Amino acid sequence: MSLVLDRLGAAAICGFARVLTGVRALWAGGAPKAGPRVYYANHSSHGDFALVWACLPQDLRERTRPVAGLDYWERDRLRRYVAHRLFRAVLIDRNRDARREDPIRKMAAALEGGDALIVFPEGTRNVGDARLQPFKSGIYWLAAACPDVEFVPVWIENLSRVMPKGRILPVPLLCTLTFGTALKLQEGEDKDAFVARTRNALLALSPAEM
């Protein structure tokens, strides 16, 4: 019974996101593929992971888990329900000193279990005028832990205008998600090189500025 409810809830969130944003998914870097992969995207709105999730074909969506901050999603019962039951999120503790689990280990475990992940390597939402903030090094450590896993850049265009940080009422603008070509950690590639390469691959998907 609760499984049915979970599915309905997930479908409702996807439907709402699609109708509100009229979202269009462009698979510029090749057709969607099942299996453990990491979708990494620019982050400017709370709706980001829901939109990426809604744009995946259903069979892929069921095996794709967003990576999100434990401090935000464990705060009350509703958020816990949404994070654990609807999205099956991988919640990580952003507090370095207090945490008991290694976030990279937790994400790697999900990938080894056959799931795909949605991550936002900027770490926090982008509220400035820059197209993309610097990446944290986590994306490299994840790649180093799972060197066979592909990283797929996903550019989310316009969602920050639909629902900017600090606003609850969304404005119904049209969004586009561009999925780029998958890339992997190369032999001997160091941290800075991989972080720069993944970031440039994501930036390359962004349209020219207005």
Added chain:
Amino acid sequence: MGRSPQQQTLDLFIGIGLVLVVATIAAALLKRYVARGAAHGVIDNLRARINAWWVMVAVIGVAFLFGRAGVMLLFFFASFAALREFITLTYTRRADHDALATSFYVILPLQYVLIWTDWYGLYSIFIPVYAFLLLPIAGVLAGDTTRFLERTAKVQWGLMICVYCLSHVPALLNLRIPGYEGRNALLIVFLVLVVQSSDVFQFIWGKLFGRRKIAPAISPSKTVEGLAGGVLSATILGAALWWITPFNPWQAALMALAINVMGFFGGLVMSAIKRDRGVKDWGDLIEGHGGMLDRLDSVVFAAPVFFHLTRYWWT
């Protein structure tokens, strides 16, 4: 004529359906014998346009079945889709959020409520005066002055085009024309049919005889021959439709001419904006066929003029 408005509307829809059947068959033959089944830019585009016409006629037909409420809802959603396409392609900042939310959730619905309640004194000035003054106030309170005038002006322009002008199509239902009671929906059919057929006729004339380009910097496909032939054909069509209007044949011709000319320049203006923004289409609502604004650009410019000409001389 002695036929009821419902019968006249049905006659029209059957007529349009027959034209579309002929067009569909002709395009299929062209595809088979001229393009030999292979991809062919012009013929494929023609087929996409005809398919879009089927959908548009079906949607308008269903809306008409639900009467006044159906027509109001149809144009409300058309305005919504158009405004969303317009604002998506417009530069805005985080500080515009309140102004944008107000546009979508207050001004747009309110304009249609005013049309529904037939409050002419307010719906004809609501956006040009009150939205014009209130939106920049909402914007200035957010405190961000970067490109302020530009941002404010563009939101206002979007509201004028997508909401104010377009809402004059359903407003035609409100006109009280002596001797024409109960037939106002046919005015909408007249407007949409004449303007849209003008687009089609211009396309056909331009493809067949087009030589001299009118505005190569804006719309390379528009030619003098296409314009003249298209407007003339659509004007003749308008005159031939006089029996569904309160006009006599030459009045219907002049009305058709006025809305065709406005429609042509509307298409040109909206193309200039697309060119400036570096896009080919406003959206992709209809697959391979652009967005709502691509279909409605000429209707939007023709509607208020048609509304006021009719209101001034016939009510």
